[in-house]
Amino acid sequence: MVTVKDVASLAGVSTATVSRVLNGYPNVSDETAARVTRAVAQLGYRPNRVARSLRVQTSQAIGVIIPDIQNNFFVSIVRGIEDVAIAHNHILLLCNTDDHPAREENYVDLLLGEGIAGLIICASDEKQSSVPVRRVIEQAVPVVALDRALSDLEVDTVLTDNVAASREATEYLIARGHQRIGVIAGPDYLTPGRERRQGYEQALAAHGIPLDPALIRVTDFRPSQAREEARALLDLPKPPTGLLVCSGLMTVEVLRELKVRHLDPMRDLALVAFDDTVLSRCLCPDFPLIMQSTYELGHTAAELLFERMRDTEKPARTVRFETGLMERSELA
Amino acid sequence: MVTVKDVASLAGVSTATVSRVLNGYPNVSDETAARVTRAVAQLGYRPNRVARSLRVQTSQAIGVIIPDIQNNFFVSIVRGIEDVAIAHNHILLLCNTDDHPAREENYVDLLLGEGIAGLIICASDEKQSSVPVRRVIEQAVPVVALDRALSDLEVDTVLTDNVAASREATEYLIARGHQRIGVIAGPDYLTPGRERRQGYEQALAAHGIPLDPALIRVTDFRPSQAREEARALLDLPKPPTGLLVCSGLMTVEVLRELKVRHLDPMRDLALVAFDDTVLSRCLCPDFPLIMQSTYELGHTAAELLFERMRDTEKPARTVRFETGLMERSELA
């Protein structure tokens, strides 16, 4: 391995000077800098990022924790993060928790050991996730909460405006004459779960439609449970005529259940669902979708993180992204 | 930050002994080991992986390079890799190249700087990718080529049996009476591109059907181009009656084109396509799919990598995974 020592001796300078040239410090004569640059090229020197990390006590890696790498929603977010990271010469340590707080905690400690420069986390549980994340903050490592807030922590946060999105979707159904509207929502311990149900409830309230607990199905966001809830809803003595499904993966299961029952997602049951992922691209029925800016979510979270690395002082910010209700015909 | 020094002084031993306990060396008395373990717990000590990496000259991270993180096929592979990595207390450095050899090369050097313990790569170009990967091998860092072979390199390789898969699919169409069978294939510089076309050609040859160059469309695997090729095929004076599409993402585009033309992917044009991803779960038409064991591809690649870390001597191995042609009705 070629080290800064080798470069130094070839260029006839000290390692300190080499380091100064490489890191763009001002007090180096042009002539010396040129010699060093030449030596670097000649030897094919690549800095050892591990040694650097040890010395400066922070690596050029940022930790990314997501609950489900198979879910296109999160992958698209990661894509947004990556583009920012690479622009800053940073690299991603990607961790997939499968929604297990224990696995998440393990990963957080691993990442701390890696000396990450920052952490972006889509928490598996607002409360439980706060515990390990607090350790990260105590180490003065910047954190951004993404898609899901963290309880009792002062961190930068990037979210979708879930309440508005859900309210708009519900009102879309109401405007089309539906009064019995079901919702398959996420769990209360996650921001999108809780807030989307709130938006649904707000819309009904605003139009004087009474809440029917039988129509509100709270899941853990996992597809299998969504299937069951869809069955339960359809098997009601008086099933809903409209349905709001609060995540892309759950929507797939709902569609499958509809298919089995030979029901059309627009004629037989007015469907509105969150997320473009998977569905929009595959020519499935044309029910409307609530589009989230996934790539931008990730991109913004990463930008916030890098800003935070530069300035640790300014107060924590929360960014909310608006959604758009999109009729499928617009997609071609 | 709590270090081995802190642990050592609390336990009343030297740092060497702490390290020995932590790494399970034999020559430590039970009594001392217990004291150290207690001190570790008491202080909440977590080893600094960066320092360790610097000293032992290899980190507990493995680099994973994929061409498209938005493609479920690769994500599923990553999922398989991750499970093995975590079992070995390793972490993933995930890099997405968007099929750009330049971006890939940049990432390889970044990963080398991170002192990765191993690299798993789905190359963007068999030949071009070999250049940076050769540098990795020269540093004695184990490499596994995944889904795509690497030219002129002696590395462990995990592949799908593309020729057989493609032959089987084509014969499926032939058995149903099709003689004019089109193929939308991938590029020759990638293993799956080249081999799948070969399988197609073998099947035709075996049944005495002459090759028609107009029916063979070679793309770069990117969806947009697939759309164009689909158009070209359908616009032929004598369009094909059967069609083999060689990747999941391309298939989506083909389906969209069919949709626009109000053609049914089974009645109007017998379609067979690679990959479960995206499509199978979304209740699209029931044409048959060639199923690849994506998770197992990743899992096996990772296992091969860890074996290789233990034994750098044994000759490079190539593992081929069989595919299954699946009628969609089997999926429910």
Next chain:
DNA sequence: GATCTCAGTGTAATCGTTTACATTGTGCAT
């Protein structure tokens, strides 16, 4: 010409581990 400033560079400590080598002490064979 003595002093000061400062650009340009070098010396060496440092980051937190692991590990080669040295040291100690105990039990056992001679």
Next chain:
DNA sequence: ATGCACAATGTAAACGATTACACTGAGATC
């Protein structure tokens, strides 16, 4: 008793970068 083997532990040198601090010499200031 002497020496040896060996288990248990300690000392200190790495790993490869960054950086605080020291140094040099040339020009500016008085």
